[in-house]
Amino acid sequence: MAYEPVLTKFVGQPDSFTLAAYLRDQQGYEGLKKALALQPSDVIEQVKASGLRGRGGAGFPTGMKWQFVQKDTPKAKYICCNADESEPGTFKDHVLMERNPHLLIEGCAIACYAIGAKTAYIYIRGEFYHVQEHLEAAIAEAYAGGFLGKNIFGTGFDCDVYVHRGAGAYEAGEETALIESLEGKRAQPRLKPPFPAVAGLYQSPTAVNNVETLCNVPLIIKNGPEWFAAMGPEKNGGPKLYCISGHVKRPGVYEASMHTTLRELIFGEQFAQGMANGRSFKAVIPGGSSVPVLLEHQLDAPASFDGVQKAGSLLGSAGLIVLDDTTCMVWLAMNLLHFYRHESCGKCTPCREGGDWLYKLLQRVERGEGQPKDIDLLFGVASNIAGKTLCAFGDAAATPVLTTLKVFREEYEAHVREGRCTLPAEWRGRHAAHAHAH
Amino acid sequence: MSFHPEMEYAPAKFHRSERKLADVGEPFAFTPENQKTFDEIVTRYPPEQRKSAILYALYLAQRQQGYLTANAMAHVAQQIRCTTAEVEDVVSYYTMFYTKPVGKYVLNVCRTLSCALLGAERVTEELSARLGIKPGETDPTGTFTLIEAECLGACDRAPVVMVNDDWHERLRPEDCAAFIDDLAARGPAAFTGCHLKKEAK
Numbered sequence: 001m002a003y004e005p006v007l008t009k010f011v012g013q014p015d016s017f018t019l020a021a022y023l024r025d026q027q028g029y030e031g032l033k034k035a036l037a038l039q040p041s042d043v044i045e046q047v048k049a050s051g052l053r054g055r056g057g058a059g060f061p062t063g064m065k066w067q068f069v070q071k072d073t074p075k076a077k078y079i080c081c082n083a084d085e086s087e088p089g090t091f092k093d094h095v096l097m098e099r100n101p102h103l104l105i106e107g108c109a110i111a112c113y114a115i116g117a118k119t120a121y122i123y124i125r126g127e128f129y130h131v132q133e134h135l136e137a138a139i140a141e142a143y144a145g146g147f148l149g150k151n152i153f154g155t156g157f158d159c160d161v162y163v164h165r166g167a168g169a170y171e172a173g174e175e176t177a178l179i180e181s182l183e184g185k186r187a188q189p190r191l192k193p194p195f196p197a198v199a200g201l202y203q204s205p206t207a208v209n210n211v212e213t214l215c216n217v218p219l220i221i222k223n224g225p226e227w228f229a230a231m232g233p234e235k236n237g238g239p240k241l242y243c244i245s246g247h248v249k250r251p252g253v254y255e256a257s258m259h260t261t262l263r264e265l266i267f268g269e270q271f272a273q274g275m276a277n278g279r280s281f282k283a284v285i286p287g288g289s290s291v292p293v294l295l296e297h298q299l300d301a302p303a304s305f306d307g308v309q310k311a312g313s314l315l316g317s318a319g320l321i322v323l324d325d326t327t328c329m330v331w332l333a334m335n336l337l338h339f340y341r342h343e344s345c346g347k348c349t350p351c352r353e354g355g356d357w358l359y360k361l362l363q364r365v366e367r368g369e370g371q372p373k374d375i376d377l378l379f380g381v382a383s384n385i386a387g388k389t390l391c392a393f394g395d396a397a398a399t400p401v402l403t404t405l406k407v408f409r410e411e412y413e414a415h416v417r418e419g420r421c422t423l424p425a426e427w428r429g430r431h432a433a434h435a436h437a438h
Numbered sequence: 439m440s441f442h443p444e445m446e447y448a449p450a451k452f453h454r455s456e457r458k459l460a461d462v463g464e465p466f467a468f469t470p471e472n473q474k475t476f477d478e479i480v481t482r483y484p485p486e487q488r489k490s491a492i493l494y495a496l497y498l499a500q501r502q503q504g505y506l507t508a509n510a511m512a513h514v515a516q517q518i519r520c521t522t523a524e525v526e527d528v529v530s531y532y533t534m535f536y537t538k539p540v541g542k543y544v545l546n547v548c549r550t551l552s553c554a555l556l557g558a559e560r561v562t563e564e565l566s567a568r569l570g571i572k573p574g575e576t577d578p579t580g581t582f583t584l585i586e587a588e589c590l591g592a593c594d595r596a597p598v599v600m601v602n603d604d605w606h607e608r609l610r611p612e613d614c615a616a617f618i619d620d621l622a623a624r625g626p627a628a629f630t631g632c633h634l635k636k637e638a639k
Contacts, residue, residue: 011634076484085591086588086589086591087589088550088551088552088588088589088593089551089552089589089593090591090593091591091592091593091594094591094592094634095634098632098634098635099634125591126493126532126534127534127546127587127590127591127600128591129603129604130603130604130605130631130632130635131632134635160482162482164490164493164494165493165494165497166493166532167493167496167497167532167533167534167535168532168533168534168587169531169532169533170588170589181493182490183487183489183490184487184488184489184490184491184492184493184518184520184528185489185527185528186527186528186531187531187532202484202487243593243594244594245552245555245593245594245596246551246552246555246556246593247555247556251552251593251594251595251596252594253594285551289550289551319593321551321552321555321593323555327555332551335549335550335551335554336550336551338549339550339551339588339589342588343588345531
């Protein structure tokens with residue numbers, strides 16, 4: 001059965017980002033109208049019944065997150081939309097915000113109604129300035145159309161949606177760090193508990209949701225939770241956006257149900273169409289850079305939260321980075337640790353210091369100057385970061401090292417033994433770092 | 439008598455801070471338009487939470503002056519009603535604020551995995567060779583600044599370069615020299631821009 005896209009069906013149309021097109025093609029703001037006729041608790045029940053899981057990476061049930069938001073408090077409540085899409089290999093929210101911004105705005109408004117908030121902040125990463133312009137124009141249109149602002153649809157419900165621009169910090173994608181950044185401080189995570197549902201933005205009850213998550217909400221209200229749940233495997237319902245990048249013929253964002261296997265996504269005709277330049281497949285990092293690698297024999301797993309986890313990795317943000325046989329895994333780990341070292345917020349010592357040491361060790365091994373004990377040292381340092389930090393960043397930083405050590409240990413050993421990268425010279429030349437090292 | 443053993447390193451050297459003070463710069467105040475924009479932005483946040491507007495205020499100051507000086511930070515502090523130390527705390531954390539002058543075009547080359555797999559390191563090398571500067575530097579004419587950035591979120595269009603607030607996608611190493619010449623000659627018209635925006639036209 002052919003899959004019919006619902007999130008991205010109209011994104012190819014030239015005017016897909018306008019209010020007129022949204023009202024014409026997607027029964028725009030019908031979901032909000034329908035939600036406002038319900039009790040807020042019924043909206044949460046519907047989202048719970050749909051089984052919608054957070055699309056930002058953790059896959060936590062959205063309905064439950066909203067239910068945890070403290071109700072009996074005089075404080076204002078907030079929705080924070082996490083549009084700080086910074087996970088390497090992830091670029092799905094970009095498409096939604098730029099080509100279908102009204103879906104996100106409608107999702108924010110419904111989320112506000114459900115938890116009893118009047119304000120939603122969309123925290124967008126600073127690098128997405130051109131996306132922000134689109135989004136702000138769409139918000140202005142929504143205000144003019146009476147879909148935001150005071151007394152929406154004459155129901156007495158007020159809702160404001162604002163865009164807040166970040167300034168280049170991967171860590172701001174972590175929910176408590178996002179809140180800190182929104183409060184005008186450094187984006188550093190907080191100790192949990194208290195969770196944002198109790199004391200989030202301005203110490204008020206807050207729900208932080210990913211862009212794609214909020215975009216699914218109007219669809220659930222419009223079409224019913226059963227429709228949503230039936231789209232995918234059990235507990236993995238709904239449409240999913242996959243970002244495929246790396247050594248494939250047709251990198252891009254693809255929408256599919258979570259029945260789709262990783263193999264279909266990488267090799268399927270309607271998806272990435274297999275490896276570029278006639279090379280063969282080596283490995284894939286299935287969920288942004290922070291998850292374990294999977295090999296060829298593991299590709300038949302469905303690309304769902306549970307399916308990928310069963311195969312030994314995580315779906316994360318669904319950013320598939322596909323690697324061909326010319327990729328040196330020590331170089332890969334070094335590249336990613338450069339990222340984690342740079343982006344560590346510096347609050348927790350294991351991550352701040354450990355990331356730096358991992359990068360230096362990897363650089364040494366990659367250059368062919370490593371010693372046999374360095375391999376065990378890498379393992380030791382990485383193991384001492386994972387699970388020992390306030391947020392999941394520590395685990396994320398340790399993962400590229402631990403997973404490549406586990407699956408491709410012989411490459412590390414070969415670097416140490418031969419004193420150089422053992423891949424053929426012409427492959428190495430593709431990366432400057434290799435060319436310099438030898 | 440100290441209980442601490444003699445240390446090998448020289449304490450003076452060890453304790454020397456690497457922190458560089460920001461340029462004091464010219465006296466700074468928002469232009470009337472920027473002041474108006476800022477006053478409007480502040481109303482998006484609860485009245486007692488002016489500090490939320492700090493990133494926006496810094497962007498305004500940076501756009502007005504090109505980079506952030508100590509005077510600019512002091513002005514932002516005055517606007518936000520916080521201390522200058524708090525402003526500097528924020529400025530020093532985020533990568534998109536510059537504390538020294540930058541060129542007319544700031545080239546942020548993405549160096550993270552998806553772009554690196556398709557040759558981003560070579561792109562940096564080529565740009566560096568063409569401009570005669572290392573990453574982090576500005577060329578003598580003040581036209582180009584080269585920066586190595588971490589994942590910009592356009593991995594399907596690798597290698598990607600952010601030029602000021604816009605993008606140039608799929609910059610192959612072999613096209614770098616021509617791209618620089620084109621940029622110098624035609625200005626922003628040389629960028630490909632974001633492919634999604636293009637479809638909109």
